Amino acid sequence: MAERLQKLIAAAGLCSRRSAEEWIAQGRVSVNGRQAHLGDCADLSLDSVLVDGVPLGRNDRKRYLMLNKPRGYVCTLSDEKGRPTVAELVKDCGVRVFPVGRLDLDSEGLLLLTNDGEWMQRILHPKYEVNKTYHVTVAGEVGDAAKKLSRLTQIDGEAIRPAQVEILYRGRETAELAFTIHEGKNRQIRRMCAAVGLCVKRLRRVAEHDLLLGDLPIGAWRDLTERELSLFQ
Numbered sequence: 001m002a003e004r005l006q007k008l009i010a011a012a013g014l015c016s017r018r019s020a021e022e023w024i025a026q027g028r029v030s031v032n033g034r035q036a037h038l039g040d041c042a043d044l045s046l047d048s049v050l051v052d053g054v055p056l057g058r059n060d061r062k063r064y065l066m067l068n069k070p071r072g073y074v075c076t077l078s079d080e081k082g083r084p085t086v087a088e089l090v091k092d093c094g095v096r097v098f099p100v101g102r103l104d105l106d107s108e109g110l111l112l113l114t115n116d117g118e119w120m121q122r123i124l125h126p127k128y129e130v131n132k133t134y135h136v137t138v139a140g141e142v143g144d145a146a147k148k149l150s151r152l153t154q155i156d157g158e159a160i161r162p163a164q165v166e167i168l169y170r171g172r173e174t175a176e177l178a179f180t181i182h183e184g185k186n187r188q189i190r191r192m193c194a195a196v197g198l199c200v201k202r203l204r205r206v207a208e209h210d211l212l213l214g215d216l217p218i219g220a221w222r223d224l225t226e227r228e229l230s231l232f233q
Contacts, residue, residue: 002041005029008049012056014098015117028052053078054087054096062116063095064229067221068213069111075099086111090221100124104187109134109205110213113221123208123232130209130232134179135168137202138193142167142175148196149177155191163192174201 006020015023021038023029029036030050042049049056054077069075069086077087077098086099090113100112100120114120123130138145149165164180179189190200206213210231216222 002043005031005036005040005042005049006038008042008044008056009051010117012115014051014056014096014115016121019117019121023051052076061095062119063093063097063114064116064119064224065090065093065097065113065221066211066213066216066224066228067111067113068216068218069103069108070218071106071108074105075102075111086113089219093221101184103205107203107205108218109203110208110211111205112208112211112224119232129182131180131182131207132184132205133207134181134189135204135206136177136179136189136193136200137174138177138198139174139201140198142170142177142198145196145198146177149179149192152192152195155188155195158185160185160188160192163189 005024006017009015009020009023009029010017014020020029024036024038024040027035028051031040031042032048036049044056067086067089069089073084073086073089075086077085077096079085083105087096090097095115097113097115098120100114100123103109103111112123146165146167150162153160153162161181161183164178166178167175168178169176179192181188189203193200211224211228
């Protein structure tokens, strides 16, 4: 039976219906090789529905993964430029999962992936204010940079919420800083560092809320434990 595309996408556990409508409007969904439009319907038993180039299918098994994302991978299921994607790193998990949020191409560390759309939207919603902690190696004059960074409320004319910043290590030419932020605007930490004259050499997410990356090897993934899932209730 044919159903609205946003209903099919939500039923597959990829996201909420509202987010599915946004994906359709953004051109991320196709039906039988043609770009889909809001209001379109499909029958999964007859039609080929792709989301980000990946076939849509129903899946009732919910999975919640933690990946230690390496540099050089994009947080999408497919990439028009042919760059490696995080989907390739978790393809052996048995189900199709989507990234919860983003880490840019040159960033690494803790990335959550799931096929539970409601859980993903709950974590991403600003009202839940999920803290994210990053360890950032920088070059430049550190001095009182931690204080300056903590006081920033605007970058490139865009308002941001103050970050918690502390110096973990200070060497002769580089230093390591810890940033804790809520929002994660586009390349926020890199832009903040540039605003105070620092150059980011390495950026690694090490925690979300009380969930820690720990010693998970780069490029490896694992399922979250029941205890870890309970942290986001």
